[in-house]
Amino acid sequence: MSRDAHVRPYRNNHEHLEDALRLLDLAIRQRVATLALQNQEAPEAQTSRIAYITPAEVQWLLDQDTAPHGRGAAAAEVRREWARFKAVVDSRVARTLQEGTFLALPQLSRLFGLSPFEEGTILTCLAPELDRKYDRLFAYLQDDVTRKRPSVDLVLELQCDTKAQRWGARAFFSDGGSLLRAGLLRKVEDPQSPSGSSGLAQFLQINPRVCEFLLGSNQIDGRLAGYADLLRPADETESPAAPEASVGVLRLVERYLVSGSERDRKLVIHLYGPYGAGKRELVANVCRRLGCPVLSVDTERLLAEGAAAEELVRAAFREGLLQQAALYFKRAEGLLESAARPLLSGLTTAIIEYGRLVFLSAEGPWMLRESFPGCLFQEVALSIPDVPAREEVWASCLTDRAPDTASWVPHLARQFRLTPGQIRGAIDLAENRRRMDVDMLPLSLPALTAACRQQFNHNLSGMAVKIEPHYSWGDIVLPDDTLTHLHEICDQARNHYKVFGTWGFNRKLSYGRGLSALFVGASGTGKTMAAEVLAHELDLDLYKVDLSGVVSKYIGETEKNLSRIFAEAETSNALLFFDEADALFGKRTEVSDAHDRYANIEISYLLQKMEAYEGIVILATNLRENMDEAFTRRIRFVVEFPFPDEANRRHIWQSHFPSEAPTSPQIDYEFLAREFQVAGGSIRNIVLNAAFLAASASEADSDRGSGQAETIGMPEILHGARREFAKMGKRWNEQPFGRTP
Numbered sequence: 001m002s003r004d005a006h007v008r009p010y011r012n013n014h015e016h017l018e019d020a021l022r023l024l025d026l027a028i029r030q031r032v033a034t035l036a037l038q039n040q041e042a043p044e045a046q047t048s049r050i051a052y053i054t055p056a057e058v059q060w061l062l063d064q065d066t067a068p069h070g071r072g073a074a075a076a077e078v079r080r081e082w083a084r085f086k087a088v089v090d091s092r093v094a095r096t097l098q099e100g101t102f103l104a105l106p107q108l109s110r111l112f113g114l115s116p117f118e119e120g121t122i123l124t125c126l127a128p129e130l131d132r133k134y135d136r137l138f139a140y141l142q143d144d145v146t147r148k149r150p151s152v153d154l155v156l157e158l159q160c161d162t163k164a165q166r167w168g169a170r171a172f173f174s175d176g177g178s179l180l181r182a183g184l185l186r187k188v189e190d191p192q193s194p195s196g197s198s199g200l201a202q203f204l205q206i207n208p209r210v211c212e213f214l215l216g217s218n219q220i221d222g223r224l225a226g227y228a229d230l231l232r233p234a235d236e237t238e239s240p241a242a243p244e245a246s247v248g249v250l251r252l253v254e255r256y257l258v259s260g261s262e263r264d265r266k267l268v269i270h271l272y273g274p275y276g277a278g279k280r281e282l283v284a285n286v287c288r289r290l291g292c293p294v295l296s297v298d299t300e301r302l303l304a305e306g307a308a309a310e311e312l313v314r315a316a317f318r319e320g321l322l323q324q325a326a327l328y329f330k331r332a333e334g335l336l337e338s339a340a341r342p343l344l345s346g347l348t349t350a351i352i353e354y355g356r357l358v359f360l361s362a363e364g365p366w367m368l369r370e371s372f373p374g375c376l377f378q379e380v381a382l383s384i385p386d387v388p389a390r391e392e393v394w395a396s397c398l399t400d401r402a403p404d405t406a407s408w409v410p411h412l413a414r415q416f417r418l419t420p421g422q423i424r425g426a427i428d429l430a431e432n433r434r435r436m437d438v439d440m441l442p443l444s445l446p447a448l449t450a451a452c453r454q455q456f457n458h459n460l461s462g463m464a465v466k467i468e469p470h471y472s473w474g475d476i477v478l479p480d481d482t483l484t485h486l487h488e489i490c491d492q493a494r495n496h497y498k499v500f501g502t503w504g505f506n507r508k509l510s511y512g513r514g515l516s517a518l519f520v521g522a523s524g525t526g527k528t529m530a531a532e533v534l535a536h537e538l539d540l541d542l543y544k545v546d547l548s549g550v551v552s553k554y555i556g557e558t559e560k561n562l563s564r565i566f567a568e569a570e571t572s573n574a575l576l577f578f579d580e581a582d583a584l585f586g587k588r589t590e591v592s593d594a595h596d597r598y599a600n601i602e603i604s605y606l607l608q609k610m611e612a613y614e615g616i617v618i619l620a621t622n623l624r625e626n627m628d629e630a631f632t633r634r635i636r637f638v639v640e641f642p643f644p645d646e647a648n649r650r651h652i653w654q655s656h657f658p659s660e661a662p663t664s665p666q667i668d669y670e671f672l673a674r675e676f677q678v679a680g681g682s683i684r685n686i687v688l689n690a691a692f693l694a695a696s697a698s699e700a701d702s703d704r705g706s707g708q709a710e711t712i713g714m715p716e717i718l719h720g721a722r723r724e725f726a727k728m729g730k731r732w733n734e735q736p737f738g739r740t741p
Contacts, residue, residue, distance in 0.1 A: 009096040013216045016096070016103050019089050020123050021130070026082040027120075027158045028137055033075035104214045111321045112182050112354075118172055120159050124150050125185055125206040126214055146192055153200035173199070182354065183318055184210050209315075213322050220295070221319050228297045228316055230323060233288035245278075245380055246285040253286060256376060257357060266351055266375040270332075270360045273382030276421020276455075279361040282382065283328050293325040294359075300331040303340055310346035317350040332360040336367055348372055384417050387497045393420045397427050402443040412448060414497045415539055417573050422455040429454060449539050456541065456573055463550055463565055464543040464576075467528075469536035476529050477644065477651045477680065485639045486530055489517055492636075493538050493616060514614045518581075518632065520624040521641025524681025527620040530641070531577045540616070541574045559605045566609045574615065581619040607634060644680060649673040652680045656687040657712070662694070664713035672717065682724050689720035 010016045032055075093106055109119045127134040128149060135148035142154055152173050160166040172179060179185045188203040209221040220230050249269060257267055271279040280296070287294045297316050302309040320327045329335075335344045351358055352374055360366070369377060385393070390413035398405040418426065430451040434443055476483075492499075492515055500506040500513055519527040528544070535542035550561045569576050610617055611634065619635070632638060644652060650673035657663050676683075694712040725732045 007091045007095040009099055009101065010092055010103065011101075013102055013104050016089075016093065016105065017130070017214070019085075019092070020105060021127060023082065023086060023089060024120075024123055024127055024158075026078060026085060028141065030075050030078040030082065031141055031158055033078055102216070104216060108184075108210070108214065108322075111324075112178055112184065114178060115172070117159055117169055118177075118179055121155050121172065121179060121204070122184065122206065122210070122214075124155050124158060125204050126211060129206065129211050144192075147190070147203075149188075149203045149205065151190070151201055151203050152187075155204065156200070170199075173204075183207055183314060209319070209322070218323065220323070221315055223312065223315050224297075224319060227301050227312055228295055228319070230325065231284060231287075231294040231296055231328075233284040233294060245382055246282050249282065249380060250286045250289050252378060253290065253357060258290070266355055266358075266372075268351065268355075268358045268360065268372050268375045268377045270362070270366045270377070270379045271382060272362050272365055272379065274363060274384060274419055276419030276423075276425065277382040277384065278420050279382060280328070280330065281420065282380075283326070283359050283361075287326050290326075293323055294328050295320045295323060295325040296328045296330060298331060299329045300334055303334045303343065309343050313343065313346050314350055317354040321354050326357040326359060327355060328359040328361070330361045333362040333364065335360075344368075344371055348375075351375060384419055387413050387501055390418065390423070393423050397424055401427065401431075405443075408445050408448065411445070412452065414494075415449070416452040416455075417570075418452060418455055422452075426451040426455050453539070453541060453573075463561060464545045467532060467535075467542045467544055467577075469532040469540075469542050471529050471532045472536055473533060475655065476526055476533055477648050477655060478526055478530070479642060479648070482639060482641060485637060486534065489515065489616075489637055489639075490534060490537050493534075496614075514610065514612075515616045515637075516610055516635045517616070517618045517637040517639060518624075518635045519618060519620040519639050519641060520622075522622055522643055522679060524679030524684075525641035525643060526680050527641055528577070528579065529680070530639075531575065531618050531620075534616070534618075535575045538575070538616075542577060543569065543574045544577045544579055562606055562609055566613050569615060570613065576613075576615070576617045578617070578619045581621050610634070646673050649676070649678075649683070652683050653687075656684055661691065661712060662710045664711045667712075667714055667717065676721055678724070678728075682728065685727075686717060686720040686724050689723055690716035693719055 010019075093103060096103055097106065105119065105123065108114065108122065114122070128138065138150055138154060139145050139148045141157070142151060152170070156166045156169055160169055171177065173187070175181065180187070184207055185204050186207070187199075188205050190201050190203060209223075212219065220228065252269075253267065257265055271282060273279065283294055283296075295316060297313075302312055305312060316327065319325075329347075334340050335347070348371060351372065365381075366377075366379060371377075391409050394409045394412050395406070398409065416426075426448060430443060430447045433447065433451070434440060473483075478486075496513075496515070500509075506513060519530060521527055531542060531544075534540075545565060550558060550565065565576070568574075624638075650669050653669045653672050676686075678686075690712055693716045694710060697716075722732050
């Protein structure tokens with residue numbers, strides 16, 4: 001049987017603290033034995049106790065928690081007793097740690113690399129927080145009833161035997177020492193001491209969080225409330241988000257940190273991708289496998305604190321050590337700003353001193369790789385998951401939400417390029433709307449699709465106009481071939497994943513997997529309406545790009561605007577509609593000056609963005625001959641919108657009057673289609689003007705009391721046509737109509 005088998009381990013952390021305080025009491029006894037006592041009154045003189053502390057009272061206080069052995073012994077004997085008891089405590093601590101029982105003081109020393117002297121200093125500063133008797137003991141030892149807290153001088157006296165030891169130990173209380181640098185203790189000036197007193201007179205105060213830790217508390221530092229949260233992934237179910245990335249990051253951590261021979265290695269992992277891509281979930285998955293919690297810090301809130309942010313960062317790293325947690329700084333983009341460089345420098349210093357595994361998250365890549373010297377830095381990109389991964393997330397989130405939701409999953413996953421976070425947000429939004437409804441109907445697929453569209457950024461309004469698509473196939477009047485062409489576009493959009501994903505065409509095409517179409521036709525022939533029909537049928541948001549806000553006379557600005565448009569469209573799952581695109585997409589010219597050269601660069605850049613974009617881009621132009629051949633070659637569909645013939649014009653006239661409108665039975669649609677050779681856009685304007693004219697006339701008749709019914713008839717239509725012809729600059733001929741409108 002080994003010698004350690006006879007050593008009795010500590011039952012818990014508090015039992016060890018009791019013995020640690022006994023060691024402190026023995027150190028105080030030794031100090032008392034060598035101290036020239038100045039007060040000689042007996043403890044029975046109660047009236048004098050408020051003015052001074054007697055030797056008898058000191059002896060009485062020490063006897064409260066300590067066996068009477070050694071009373072009155074010389075300092076050497078007390079020192080030998082302290083050494084014997086210290087050996088017993090050390091043996092019990094070693095045995096306890098072997099059995100895996102948590103002891104806070106040894107753990108604190110291990111985490112922060114404290115020496116025995118520093119550990120003793122922590123214990124001395126902890127004692128007054130645990131027992132009020134130390135207030136009077138410390139006041140006695142410092143020969144001042146007002147000095148109830150330990151000073152630098154007192155700690156040196158208790159732990160050092162010679163002046164040489166005292167002078168050498170003063171380095172432990174420098175600003176660069178572990179105790180002060182890590183914030184375990186802080187120095188406090190004695191308000192009773194005159195200005196300019198020596199550093200020996202400064203009091204030492206233990207950090208409240210360290211005090212709570214030593215008592216066994218695992219609650220995070222109260223100063224971090226609102227800035228950080230402790231996540232315990234072991235208590236959560238594993239998220240399906242980014243499984244491949246999770247495995248790769250876990251492999252890196254295990255091979256570099258866990259299995260690495262060097263214990264001082266530092267690993268910084270930057271996760272970037274769109275909102276909801278699973279950055280937090282990935283960190284949780286990795287730390288769950290490692291068996292450690294995560295301290296999640298909101299970087300944006302830290303930056304708002306200005307000068308106080310750096311101290312909060314150090315508090316976060318101290319808490320990370322105490323909790324044995326990985327640090328996760330979310331929304332870390334702000335650290336790249338020039339104004340945040342001091343905080344970034346402080347973060348780097350904290351990582352080097354107290355960090356081991358640190359995660360940063362942002363939407364974009366990290367542009368300052370030199371920020372973390374001495375650390376292994378690794379970037380991990382998280383993109384929107386593919387269709388099978390989205391199906392997994394949808395299926396997981398919709399379980400038990402509504403009956404027969406399994407049939408919705410393929411449609412939702414293929415229709416909306418959402419991140420896992422956006423999927424959960426869409427379901428929550430649909431559920432909340434359902435709860436607000438009077439009848440609280442079951443969750444439905446239309447409700448989910450509407451909620452899905454609400455998850456996108458919708459930040460295109462600066463350079464594009466969002467159009468609510470209301471038109472469907474029954475509203476648009478076009479030749480059969482043109483309608484067939486539009487249906488083919490719709491079918492290709494619906495089967496995009498089947499062709500590129502299931503059938504493997506994505507491996508054959510590295511770019512150009514999006515769907516591009518060129519609508520060619522005169523103004524008013526239905527190009528914009530057709531774009532609305534497609535967006536309505538595909539449940540997509542439609543953005544009509546304002547070219548005046550895109551094209552810039554300043555070199556490089558047009559490219560920046562185009563990049564922003566396509567980036568936002570990617571996250572918004574939008575259909576982009578460039579109206580009058582020939583203003584930007586004209587033929588590339590021969591280079592005769594710098595402007596021509598940069599104009600051609602803009603066009604080439606647009607081609608690149610269109611081929612990289614996997615959504616739908618529709619270009620509309622009045623003049624096909626102005627289009628560059630490079631564009632037409634790379635565009636999937638070219639759809640002709642011819643000027644409507646008489647039969648189509650008649651249909652357009654009839655379709656523009658809603659069923660609720662009070663139309664006259666005398667409207668001659670054959671006459672209107674034959675006599676007015678105008679496109680659908682002009683017919684719409686004529687009908688709208690006629691409707692307002694009829695509404696105004698009925699108001700006037702009502703005021704006169706004639707009681708004439710409201711009716712949109714031929715006079716109102718002819719009046720509207722005359723106004724439209726004047727606007728278009730066409731000659732108006734009164735003769736065919738038999739009357740003047």
